[in-house]
Amino acid sequence: MKIAGRTVLVCDCGRSMPLDGKELATACGADGAATVHSQLCRGELDRFERHAAAGGAPLLVACTQEAPLFTEIAGQANPDAALSFVNIRETAGWSQDAGAALPKMAALIAEAAPEVPPTGTVTLKSEGVCLVYGTDERAIEAARRLAGRLDVTVLLSRPRDVPPPRVMDVPVFKGTVRAARGRLGQFEIVVDDYAPAVPSSRDALRFEAARQGAASRCDVILDLTGGPPLFPAHGRRDGYLRPDPDDPAAVARALFDAADLVGEFEKPRYVAFKADLCAHSRSRQTGCTRCLDVCPTGAIAPAGDHVAIDPYVCAGCGSCAAVCPTGAATYALPPLQSLFDRLRTLLGTYHRAGGRDAVLLVHDPRHGADVISLMARHGRGLPAAVLPFAVHEVTQLGLDFFAVAHAYGAAQIRVLTGPANTGETAGLASQIGLIETAMSGLGYGSGRVGVIDDADPDAVEAALWSLPAIAAPAPGSFLPMGGKRTLVMLALRHLHAAAPQPVEVLPLPAGAPFGGVAVNTDGCTLCLSCVGACPTGALLDNPDKPMLSFTRDACVQCGLCRSTCPEKVVSLVPEIDFRDSARRPVVIKEEEPFCCVRCGKPFATKSAIDKIVTALAGRHWMFATPEAANRIRMCEDCRVVDQFERDDPFKLGGPRVPRTTEDYLRERDERKVTAAGAQNEGTDDGA
Numbered sequence: 177m178k179i180a181g182r183t184v185l186v187c188d189c190g191r192s193m194p195l196d197g198k199e200l201a202t203a204c205g206a207d208g209a210a211t212v213h214s215q216l217c218r219g220e221l222d223r224f225e226r227h228a229a230a231g232g233a234p235l236l237v238a239c240t241q242e243a244p245l246f247t248e249i250a251g252q253a254n255p256d257a258a259l260s261f262v263n264i265r266e267t268a269g270w271s272q273d274a275g276a277a278l279p280k281m282a283a284l285i286a287e288a289a290p291e292v293p294p295t296g297t298v299t300l301k302s303e304g305v306c307l308v309y310g311t312d313e314r315a316i317e318a319a320r321r322l323a324g325r326l327d328v329t330v331l332l333s334r335p336r337d338v339p340p341p342r343v344m345d346v347p348v349f350k351g352t353v354r355a356a357r358g359r360l361g362q363f364e365i366v367v368d369d370y371a372p373a374v375p376s377s378r379d380a381l382r383f384e385a386a387r388q389g390a391a392s393r394c395d396v397i398l399d400l401t402g403g404p405p406l407f408p409a410h411g412r413r414d415g416y417l418r419p420d421p422d423d424p425a426a427v428a429r430a431l432f433d434a435a436d437l438v439g440e441f442e443k444p445r446y447v448a449f450k451a452d453l454c455a456h457s458r459s460r461q462t463g464c465t466r467c468l469d470v471c472p473t474g475a476i477a478p479a480g481d482h483v484a485i486d487p488y489v490c491a492g493c494g495s496c497a498a499v500c501p502t503g504a505a506t507y508a509l510p511p512l513q514s515l516f517d518r519l520r521t522l523l524g525t526y527h528r529a530g531g532r533d534a535v536l537l538v539h540d541p542r543h544g545a546d547v548i549s550l551m552a553r554h555g556r557g558l559p560a561a562v563l564p565f566a567v568h569e570v571t572q573l574g575l576d577f578f579a580v581a582h583a584y585g586a587a588q589i590r591v592l593t594g595p596a597n598t599g600e601t602a603g604l605a606s607q608i609g610l611i612e613t614a615m616s617g618l619g620y621g622s623g624r625v626g627v628i629d630d631a632d633p634d635a636v637e638a639a640l641w642s643l644p645a646i647a648a649p650a651p652g653s654f655l656p657m658g659g660k661r662t663l664v665m666l667a668l669r670h671l672h673a674a675a676p677q678p679v680e681v682l683p684l685p686a687g688a689p690f691g692g693v694a695v696n697t698d699g700c701t702l703c704l705s706c707v708g709a710c711p712t713g714a715l716l717d718n719p720d721k722p723m724l725s726f727t728r729d730a731c732v733q734c735g736l737c738r739s740t741c742p743e744k745v746v747s748l749v750p751e752i753d754f755r756d757s758a759r760r761p762v763v764i765k766e767e768e769p770f771c772c773v774r775c776g777k778p779f780a781t782k783s784a785i786d787k788i789v790t791a792l793a794g795r796h797w798m799f800a801t802p803e804a805a806n807r808i809r810m811c812e813d814c815r816v817v818d819q820f821e822r823d824d825p826f827k828l829g830g831p832r833v834p835r836t837t838e839d840y841l842r843e844r845d846e847r848k849v850t851a852a853g854a855q856n857e858g859t860d861d862g863a
Contacts, residue, residue, distance in 0.1 A: 177197075177201045177206035177207070177209070177210040177211075178206060178207075179205070179206055179286060180290055182235065182260075184204075184237075184285060185211075185223075185224060185237045185238065186211070187212070187213040187214065187215070187237075187238060189269070190214055190215060191214055192270065193268075193269025193270060193274050194274055195212045195269070197211055197212045200285075203278055203279060203281070203525075204282045204525065205286070205528070217241075217245055217246070224237070224246060225253050228254050229253040230254075231257065234259070235259050236260050236262060236288060238261075238263075238264045238265075239265070240263040246261070247259060261288075262284055262288035264281045264284050264285065266551075266552035266557070267280070267548060267558060268280045268281045268284065268560075270553070271556065271558055271559070272556040272557060272559075273559050273560035273561075274557070278529065279525075279531030279560075280526060280562075280563055282525050282529045283522045283526035283529065283563060286521050287525070290514075290521070292510045292514050293511055295445065295508050296445040297445060298442070298487045299441070299443075300359065300360045300361050300414060300415075300440070300441045300488060301361045301441075302360055302361040302395040302396060302440075303327075303361075303438070304396070304438040305327045305329075305393070306326040306328045306329070306398060307392075307397050308322070308330050308331070308346075308398045309353065309401055309406075310333070310421065311334065311400070311402070312336075312338055314400060314421055315331075315400050316346065318398065320346055322431060322435060323346055325438065326396065326435065326438065328346050329347050330346055330347065330348045331367065332349070332351075333350070333351065333353070333403075334350075335350055339379070339380060340377040340381050349371065349373065349383075350373070350383045351370035351386075353366070353367055354367065354368045356397070356407065359416075360396065360414040360415025361415065363393060363394050363395065363396075364391065365391070365392055365397075365406075366390070366391055367389075367392065369386045370388070370390035371387070372384055395415065396434055397417070398431075398434050399418040400421040400427070402420065402422070406418075407473070407474075408473060409472035409473045411596070412472070412492075415437060443487075443488070444508075445487050446487070446492035446568075447492075447507060448505070448506050448507075448511075449485050449505050450504050451482040451504070452482075453711075454482035454711070455501065455711040456481065457481050458709040458711060458736050459708070459740065461709060461736055461739045461740050463709075463735055463736035463739070464501060464732065466501065467483060467505055468483065469602075470495040470602050471495060471496055472493060472599065472600045473489055473491050474489065481711075482504070492509065492568065492569055493572070493597075494571050495571050495603035495604070497574065498572055499574065499603045500574075501661070501689030502711075502712060503659040503660035507569075509568045515567070516577075518565075519565070519580060519584060519656075520584055520655075523536075523563075523585045523586060524584065526563060526585075527651050531561065533648045534562075535561050535589070535643060536565050536581055536586045536589045536590070537558070537562050537563065537564045537592060538566075538589065538590070539565070539566060540567060540570055540594065541568075543594030544566065544592045548564055551637045554633070555633065556637060556641060558640065559640060561587075562590075570597060571597055573591065574603075574607045575610045576660050576664045578607065579611060579664050580664075580666075582611070585648050585649065585650070585652075587624070587648035588626075589624065589625045590628050590640070590643075591604065591608075591625075592628050593628070595631060601627070601629075604627070606687070608625050609685065610684065611624075613682075613688075614682060614684075615671075617682040618671060618672060618675035618676070618678060618679065618682065619675050619676035620675065623646075624646065628640075649671055649674055661689075661729075665729065668752060669754060678754070679754070681751050681753050682752040682754070683750070684750040685750065686750055688733060688751075690731070690732075690750065690752045691731055691748060692728050692731060693726060693737060693747065693749065693764075694748075695746055696743075696746075697765045700783075701787055702723070702766075702781045702783065703743075705741060706740055707724070709737055710736060711736065714726060714727050716761055721766065721767075721768075721769060722766060722768075722769055723763060724763070725761035725764060726764050727758075727760065727761045728757075729758050733748050767781045767782055770785045772809070772810050772811035772814050773806065773810060774818065775810075777811050777813075779811040779812070785808065788808055789808050792805070793805035803822060807819065
């Protein structure tokens with residue numbers, strides 16, 4: 177049968193699972209009947225070879241166990257053959273519910289049919305300069321074993337009675353790493369107590385005089401200290417290997433891995449980032465820090481008004497994309513659109529094939545696939561209503577994913593986390609809390625989304641088989657188009673329309689990325705500093721008159737308006753407003769403009785001028801007199817004119833008259849006459 181332009185080859189694996197070709201084709205929406213093979217990888221391998229050699233349509237084989245064999249045969253028969261695989265055996269056919277798993281099989285086949293677009297990559301280069309960081313002779317021995325493949329240096333932290341090697345075939349230093357940063361090919365370290373070994377060391381290594389703050393670079397770090405790691409989330413730092421020094425097998429594996437870290441390596445660019453959508457900061461005021469709070473590797477750092485994500489350090493957990501309120505950071509492996517297309521196809525096909533109350537089991541391919549396989553081989557397998565959905569990292573899941581999954585008809589969602597996610601689920605937990613609040617507030621009840629963090633397949637199996645039966649929301653058929661916030665609101669509005677208890681306004685916990693602002697209009701002077709700080713355009717002004725408007729759907733609750741407001745009259749209200757008014761600007765406050773008392777031009781608001789007059793008139797030396805205080809009520813032009821008219825600061829007086837000798841002689845004669853007159857008056861009085 178053909179689905180989405182691909183020829184699908186189905187095998188019941190030696191009749192170990194029930195398959196009806198006609199029913200399967202009908203469930204998949206394909207014409208005719210599907211040919212069900214029983215030994216496609218063995219006795220019927222020639223049939224696969226004929227399909228591969230024929231070329232034309234790409235092939236989708238419903239078997240993953242024998243994928244290497246099929247790939248080899250296809251390469252021999254037709255090197256250009258397009259080939260992909262889907263697992264319907266461990267996920268559906270090998271189950272206690274196998275007889276009822278036909279809708280799930282059809283959904284899994286339909287989901288696997290479309291091609292996934294490629295993602296971008298970054299290149300890491302390593303020249304093989306390796307630092308072996310340890311405390312004793314085990315570090316020297318490890319360095320010797322690597323010396324044939326790498327350029328190795330040994331750094332011993334606080335060494336005690338370390339016997340000197342008979343042949344100093346690797347350089348040995350002592351020192352303690354104070355700071356480290358970087359990644360494979362570009363590590364930078366700062367070392368305190370740094371000193372080279374003394375060649376004349378006899379029974380134990382001695383070192384020269386130590387110095388502090390020595391800096392060095394290397395491509396690979398093998399940490400055998402057994403102490404605190406040099407990096408957060410150290411297991412995800414490319415080029416940094418930290419085995420337990422007391423575990424010889426772990427050390428051996430690390431040595432094998434380190435020996436191969438020479439050359440160029442391609443690494444996926446896990447996160448796509450649009451700086452213009454980031455709401456981190458404006459005007460030196462900090463707003464949203466959600467991604468900074470959840471990044472386990474420290475790959476995100478502030479960079480002015482936005483953050484910067486280092487793709488070389490990023491380990492791809494996706495927590496930043498999960499919590500980003502604006503969609504500035506989105507997960508790119510695969511692209512967001514591809515993920516939601518898969519989700520729509522999976523749940524849509526399941527419902528059309530007669531499936532009910534789907535439970536979406538989201539897992540990563542590394543841990544989740546192994547757990548599912550062990551459940552199928554040694555236990556009851558997956559229930560018929562549990563649909564496995566693989567993503568690169570479960571920590572990439574955000575409110576958008578959970579809301580869209582429910583809107584497409586998922587009754588419940590369970591996220592299967594693994595040991596690799598330890599300490600990295602804070603962002604996931606916050607997003608589950610948001611969707612649980614939304615679903616409960618709309619009357620769907622709680623407990624629809626949860627985490628299964630057991631590594632034991634028996635415990636996972638017990639958790640899945642004991643799930644209570646919960647009716648699924650009415651499935652929607654909308655296309656997953658637009659950005660993150662658009663998708664969230666599209667899904668939530670669908671859920672609101674079909675909700676058992678719809679509400680117009682749904683309160684959310686503090687920190688939620690949706691809500692409004694409450695403005696104390698009595699204290700607001702319409703200075704509009706909040707408008708300039710708002711990164712999403714939720715707060716708007718009016719170029720024609722003093723006015724402050726607010727569009728609720730655009731608010732991400734970053735808090736920049738609150739921290740920027742000089743009057744401190746703005747507060748945040750986390751909630752989702754389902755009314756149509758939330759999509760358009762609503763006036764918060766408006767005033768008539770204040771007109772200049774001299775020329776009549778409008779230039780400010782009355783509340784702002786009154787506040788300034790009250791604060792400065794008669795209180796500040798510049799506005800001590802009534803005439804000076806009246807300048808506050810003038811526009812910027814009239815204020816200058818009035819200043820010059822009343823008290824010109826540049827007035828210098830008339831030109832200076834030059835003095836001559838005649839002036840001095842005249843003044844001398846005048847002084848003599850004045851003195852003689854005074855003397856005559858005195859003589860007359862005496863007489």
